Amino acid sequence: MTGRSPKSELYDHFSRVGKALASPARLEMLDLLSQGEKTVEQLAGQARLGIKNASAHLRTLREARLVEARKDPPYVLYRVADDAVLRVVRELQALARERLAEVEQITRTYFEAPSDLEPIDVHQLLERLEEGAVTVLDVRPRDEYTAGHIPGAVSMPIEELERRLAEIPPGRPVVAYCRGPFCVFASEAVDTLQKYGFAAQRMKSGVPEWRLAGRAVATGER
Amino acid sequence: MTGRSPKSELYDHFSRVGKALASPARLEMLDLLSQGEKTVEQLAGQARLGIKNASAHLRTLREARLVEARKDPPYVLYRVADDAVLRVVRELQALARERLAEVEQITRTYFEAPSDLEPIDVHQLLERLEEGAVTVLDVRPRDEYTAGHIPGAVSMPIEELERRLAEIPPGRPVVAYCRGPFCVFASEAVDTLQKYGFAAQRMKSGVPEWRLAGRAVATGER
DNA sequence: ATCCTATTCTAAAGAATGATAGAATGAGTG
DNA sequence: CACTCATTCTATCATTCTTTAGAATAGGAT
Structure with a gap:
């Protein structure tokens, strides 16, 4: 060797x-x-x-x-x-998902909620943020939000979501994101939100993909 | 596990x-x-x-x-x-080159001829092909040329180069490519060509990168 | 100084991987 | 139907990786 x-x-x-x-x-x-x-x-x-x-x-x-x-x-x-x-890790995961049927199946079964019909991607989120009529929730632990989040997103760790629903403007579409395509928090959040009548959608990716797409990342408390 | x-x-x-x-x-x-x-x-x-x-x-x-x-x-x-x-292999090699100083050093020492001042990339080759005033040499083994080559390139395996120099139009710039950034054939070819007075340049990448850039690949004998 | 805490270093057992020899497969070919 | 050839399968041993325990380090805090 x-x-x-x-x-x-x-x-x-x-x-x-x-x-x-x-x-x-x-x-x-x-x-x-x-x-x-x-x-x-x-x-x-x-x-x-x-x-x-x-x-x-x-x-x-x-x-x-x-x-x-x-x-x-x-x-x-x-x-x-x-x-x-x-980039390498992302390509490796994309390759595994494309070539290993088991990965695609696990992803579908555990990481995509049944109600989760159309997760949106970075570019679609960007468009909807520019239109201005969307609430973005960051459902990761708070310290990860502090370390870097999508500008305009609100920190709402998944454990706090259910008791903080009142803070979310009603009648307005909501997008939730977590760590990336293989993180369950966002699907769980979408399930909960839909249960309470919100028009909620999951974002497929997370802050790393947002960064790699060349978008600015906000840091700090709020 | x-x-x-x-x-x-x-x-x-x-x-x-x-x-x-x-x-x-x-x-x-x-x-x-x-x-x-x-x-x-x-x-x-x-x-x-x-x-x-x-x-x-x-x-x-x-x-x-x-x-x-x-x-x-x-x-x-x-x-x-x-x-x-x-894509994964390419990203992995790019990462190794970026993060491991030894890789960069080996590349410089062994895979880039001293005379090899400015290797061109896929896009630059494309421009120069469109201008039409460049001879492109594929210095890989012939069966790799047959399996897929850059359209317009001439198969000139490195072992044959020196005795087939007469086939190369004189007074015209020459670009040589081989398997990719870590293949020595192209630098060797550039050395030989420059020794005989050709204005020769190496292409940094090979057919895989050409393909990944979305360009058509020619197959067959000539 | 001495204590405290987070972390790394050292060492060792168990599991997995690498290289290679010998037997077996499997698809033409005479 | 055997023969031939490229290739894979099986088994083996040496090597490397993973995990965990115990000792050691490093840097503040008392």
Whole structure:
């Protein structure tokens, strides 16, 4: 596996990136880190891993230069090193969805609510935002909203949605988004909203796709 | 590693693709297969692997649905299953080049001739083809030219170049291309051509990038 | 200084992957 | 119907990856 010719050395390096993407745990952590920087503890919790295990995977990711760390005592905050990482992960997921029938089936069964007839994409959301007649809800945990959200969106973590329905202007269409195409929060939100009579729709993608589409991302509390 | 929740099942499937991309041998074979379908024997020879080993890697790639096989007795011909595979491999290589300094350095040292000041890209080649005043040389092995080449290009495998120089119109700029950004044939060709007084340039990419850019690909002998 | 906390480092067992040899398959061909 | 050839399947061993436990580090806080 050690490179003798320049060519095999080159492919050895390419495979460093491939190896970093060869574990479900690391792919999930990359998805989580796409939402903004996180501590080891947050990552371990959200990906349901032990802390030591999460730390080991993070080391692998860091050695492949896909993530970077920053100290903010007493924490260490990890983040995705480059938008190119997001592009690769997104292409990999798109490929898996296209080529592996199981992925498409799981997606349909678990990540798209039955009522969820027509999720909209980044461009459609943009159009409707320009028309001005839509309420956009960010149903991710609040710290992910703070780290970066679609301008104009309201932070409404999924656990708070049901008791904060009064804050949503009635008679106005609502769009909910979460982390991306494989995040359940948005479909759950759409289900709840429709149950209470709102014209609700899910956005297929999340903030990372919004960013990659070249749109500005807002940070901070509100 | 077996999926319990839908989410972990999903990431297990994503990692199937990642695992397939986690070996230098498989990444090299994907690059070779991007040039057109090949037999196990051709692949093993071009990637310097044993036949059985190559076959085992091909099985892995096939199980991840990244390549497909077709029988043409007595041979089995392999091909890349989908353009999405090319996109992922390209993004992965771009990421490695951007994030891993070693890759950039190897590329500069071995894959770009010193005289090779300004390699052109797909769009620039297209412009110059439309102007009409450029000779395009395909310096890959002849069977790869046959499997698919840039319309108007002449097949001139690198081993034949030096004794076929008389066929190249003098006083006219020449562009040489091979398999892609990490293929040495084109730089070697540019060196040789410049030595004999031609105004020669290398194209950075190859037929796969041309295809992905939505351009038509010509097949057959000439 | 010493304590405290988050995190990494070290080490080791278990699981998965890689390379290769030998047997088996399977589709023409004589 | 056997023969031939390319290729795959099966089995093996060495290597690498994953996970987890225990020790060590680093940086504030007391």
